[in-house]
Amino acid sequence: MAAPALIALAHGSRDPRSAATVTALVEEVRAQRPDLRVAEAFLELASPSFHDVVKKLVREGHEEIVVVPLLLTEAYHAKVDVPSVVAEAAERHPSVKIRATAVLGHEARFLEIIDERLRAALGKARVRELDALVLAAAGSSDPLANASIARLARLWGAHHKLPVVAAYASATPPTTGEAVRAFRAQGRRHIAVASLFLAPGWLPDRAAELALEAGAIAVAEPLGAHPEIARTVLARYAVGAVELVPV
Incomplete structure (x- = not known):
């Protein structure tokens, strides 16, 4: 059985530097786990949208998707926006298991x-x-x-x-x-x-x-596409992938 696909879900910004950073971070995640299908998506203000990415993964034949929110706090976007779009995607694709993980948060590292x-x-x-x-x-x-x-x-x-x-x-x-x-x-x-x-x-x-x-x-500059951030994305993904396994 193939491993679940990973969607790194960012909020999105009109500033092109933001999307470029997310893309670079996803590339770092891919470099660390080349065996995984990894894609970036945005809640708003940038593309591709979350629903477009889910649709593409479903067309590719993926039956399980883990969503890692690229958010640093458990605030409104994490508590409302992410669960909402994940629930909507699950309704649109009832044959696909979709699980959102905890946000990146504030790791001491x-x-x-x-x-x-x-x-x-x-x-x-x-x-x-x-x-x-x-x-x-x-x-x-x-x-x-x-x-x-x-x-x-x-x-x-x-x-x-x-x-x-x-x-x-x-x-x-x-x-x-x-x-x-x-x-x-x-x-x-x-x-x-x-x-x-x-x-x-x-x-x-x-x-x-x-x-x-x-x-x-x-x-100082923002955190950016640092390898440690990518490792945290993969750590969140690992927990989400385990949660998809039937008990």
């Missing part, structure tokens, strides 16, 4: 990627001294999602023995600019900002802009 991206930004800016850090994320109207980001920020700060605050690009304060200004009001002048976004786009660009305007000395 993602902090290593954040550090890698931040070191690159600090090197580019020729910065050797830091006295505060800001962890920028999209933000959500869901307080539990924001709390998970704040916990990750505290873990990151404890690792570096530096004060850290989480900042958000939408939905909830503080913004990156507000976070940087608050640190500067404390007398801190070497403040760097890390990016807890999967891919480039309007929100990470805005977060970077506000941080630099407020006096941040460096802003």
Whole structure:
């Protein structure tokens, strides 16, 4: 029996850099598991759509599909949008088993990627001294999602023995600019900002802009198509594939 197909499902953005990053991540997943049928899809604002990809996989003869949401928080898209499109696809294709996994979330090992991206930004800016850090994320109207980001920020700060605050690009304060200004009001002048976004786009660009305007000395790039992210996608897929096995 063939292994289930894997759909890496991203939210989507009008920014072409976002879709390009998702494509590069899927290529990394394929490189790590060339035996799997792997495809990317988007909830909105980019193509291919989720339903088009499911239809294509069904035409190819796949009877089992595992959907891995490329989301970093268990917020609205994870709780509402993903279950909705998966349920609709299951209704359209009753002979096909479709299972959505947990989101990528905030794996502690993602902090290593954040550090890698931040070191690159600090090197580019020729910065050797830091006295505060800001962890920028999209933000959500869901307080539990924001709390998970704040916990990750505290873990990151404890690792570096530096004060850290989480900042958000939408939905909830503080913004990156507000976070940087608050640190500067404390007398801190070497403040760097890390990016807890999967891919480039309007929100990470805005977060970077506000941080630099407020006096941040460096802003890191998003996580991107890192091999560790691909390994996490495959770890989620493995759990989803097992859940498809009849008990």
